[in-house]
Amino acid sequence: xxxxxxxxxxxxxVKIYQDPKTKKDFRAVDDVNLEIEPGSFVxxxxxxxxxxxxxxxxxxxFESPDSGEIYLGDQAINALTPNKRDTAMVFQSYxxxxxxxxxxxxxxxxxxxxxxxxxxxxKVMDMLDLVELTGMEGRQTNQLSGGQQQRVALARALVVEPxxxxxDEPLSNLDAKLRVSMRTEIxxxxxxVGITAVYVTHDQSEAxxxxxxxxxxxxxxxxxxGTPREIYYHPSSRxxxxxxxxxxxxQAKVKSMDGETAVVNVDEHDMTVKNYSKAAVGETAxxxxxxxxxxxxxxxxxxxxxxxxxxxGAYQYYHAMAGGELIQxxxxxxxxxxxxxxxxxxxxxxxxxxxxxx
Ligand code: ATP
Numbered sequence: 390x391x392x393x394x395x396x397x398x399x400x401x402x403v404k405i406y407q408d409p410k411t412k413k414d415f416r417a418v419d420d421v422n423l424e425i426e427p428g429s430f431v432x433x434x435x436x437x438x439x440x441x442x443x444x445x446x447x448x449x450x451f452e453s454p455d456s457g458e459i460y461l462g463d464q465a466i467n468a469l470t471p472n473k474r475d476t477a478m479v480f481q482s483y484x485x486x487x488x489x490x491x492x493x494x495x496x497x498x499x500x501x502x503x504x505x506x507x508x509x510x511x512k513v514m515d516m517l518d519l520v521e522l523t524g525m526e527g528r529q530t531n532q533l534s535g536g537q538q539q540r541v542a543l544a545r546a547l548v549v550e551p552x553x554x555x556x557d558e559p560l561s562n563l564d565a566k567l568r569v570s571m572r573t574e575i576x577x578x579x580x581x582v583g584i585t586a587v588y589v590t591h592d593q594s595e596a597x598x599x600x601x602x603x604x605x606x607x608x609x610x611x612x613x614x615g616t617p618r619e620i621y622y623h624p625s626s627r628x629x630x631x632x633x634x635x636x637x638x639x640q641a642k643v644k645s646m647d648g649e650t651a652v653v654n655v656d657e658h659d660m661t662v663k664n665y666s667k668a669a670v671g672e673t674a675x676x677x678x679x680x681x682x683x684x685x686x687x688x689x690x691x692x693x694x695x696x697x698x699x700x701x702g703a704y705q706y707y708h709a710m711a712g713g714e715l716i717q718x719x720x721x722x723x724x725x726x727x728x729x730x731x732x733x734x735x736x737x738x739x740x741x742x743x744x745x746x747x
Contacts, residue, residue: 394427394585395462395475395552397448402457404443404609417443418454419609425602427462430579430586432596435606436632441589442557444606448587449555450474461552477546478555481562483538485530491517491541492526498549516544519578536567543575547582554579556588560595568592572599593633597621605629623665624747630677637683637716641676641746643668651746656712660690663745674746680719682743685709685729689736695729711737 404418418440425431433441446452448459450471459466466474477498485494492513499509517523520540530538539559546554559575560568576599579586590596596603597617605612605620605628613625624630627638641653643666651664653676668674685693685707693716697708705728707718716737720726729735 393462393552394583396427396460396585397423397425397553397587398460399423399444399448400458400460402444402447402454402459404440404447404452405455406443416609418447421457421609421611423604423611423614425585425587427585428583429601430576430588430599431602431604432588432590432600433604433606434590434593434596434632435612437591439606440609441591441606445478445555445557445587445589448553449476449478475552476555477549477551477553478557479539479542479546479559481558483530483535483542483562485538485541485545487530489530490526491522491528491530491533494530494541495526495544495548497545502549512548513544516548519547519581520544520574535563536571539563539571540574543578547578547584551584553585553587556586558589558591560590560592568595575599597633603633605632607632623745624677625665627675627677627747630747635680635717637678637680637714639676639678639712639714639716640673642673643670643746645670650741653746655691658691660744661741663742666746668746676744676746678716678737678739678744680717681721683716683718683737683739684720685718685727685735686738687727687735689738691737693735693737695731695733695735698729698731700728709735709737 399421402418402421403416405414406417407414421444433444435441443452447454450469461475495513495516496509499512517526520543522540560571563571572595600617602614602616603620604614607628613620613629620633630636639655641655644652644654646664649664650661652659652661662676666674691711693709693711695707695709699706704719704721705723709716709718
């Protein structure tokens with residue numbers, strides 16, 4: 390349905406704002422370089438204030454970079470106003486016209502483009518069918534639920550057939566259950582239409598479930614870009630490991646390395662792990678253990694003491710002291726396995742593939 394899938398490229402993008410308190414300039418976006426493939430769904434993810442919304446707004450043209458260049462396809466677009474760019478944005482607040490009904494909200498962009506009436510009608514009705522709002526075209530927008538309003542906003546953005554669709558935290562105003570079903574819906578529609586999508590969220594599970602690629606931002610910079618799987622299993626920094634999913638960190642001394650694996654020593658115990666670290670033999674690296682990557686056994690790699698043991702239904706949740714750190718462990722479907730109690734000694738055990746140093 391999109392005319393042409395377009396990629397997006399940012400080259401050395403900088404945005405400087407003045408801190409209203411200190412009156413000092415700071416880089417809200419600090420030398421961002423990225424390339425988004427045509428037709429892919431890419432999410433900007435990071436903590437509040439990391440610069441993700443500013444980056445999105447610069448692609449849309451609502452903000453101008455202080456330096457750097459933005460490309461849509463092969464076209465440099467810095468000088469273009471938002472309505473001259475081949476983008477459309479879906480906002481957190483929906484931003485619908487309250488005095489228009491559903492049909493007129495969706496038809497708005499087509500009327501501006503002075504399309505013939507029958508063509509407008511066909512495009513709007515097709516779009517309402519796509520977002521499953523057929524029959525609602527005569528409703529006022531204040532007679533719609535939040536989820537329905539966001540569907541109207543999505544239809545309004547898609548109907549003008551932009552090359553790139555931009556989303557600014559579109560699900561933030563919806564309740565938790567609706568957010569989950571709407572994100573699946575948005576992904577389905579994006580794949581059906583085959584449009585390039587850039588999506589901003591601070592919700593990591595939203596980002597994981599919806600994206601081809603995730604861009605993790607921190608303090609105006611890109612920390613890592615990769616598929617959800619790459620980011621989860623191969624984080625480039627402690628910040629990324631901590632931001633995506635849960636992670637335990639232990640200091641580990643590197644004893645030897647062989648390609649992608651290393652033998653490390655934690656608390657006088659040697660173990661083999663995956664090696665994503667730049668540390669040399671003899672240096673200390675950070676070992677990352679996801680809570681689901683380790684199990685508790687009577688015999689194993691690293692002795693520990695249980696300090697919390699809680700039944701959570703799907704899993705037994707533990708806190709264990711090991712190597713001087715508190716380690717969280719989620720033991721899924723523990724039926725038939727020993728449940729350790731607070732105060733007991735045990736061992737952390739894991740396969741060399743599931744634990745890594747960075
Ligand atoms: P959030 O998830 O809270 O929306 P974000 O990652 O989207 O955060 P941005 O909205 O891009 O962050 O803001 C980045 C930084 O720039 C923040 O420190 C913010 O306070 C600041 N900022 C944003 N807009 C302006 C502005 N118009 N003037 C001054 N500072 C601004």
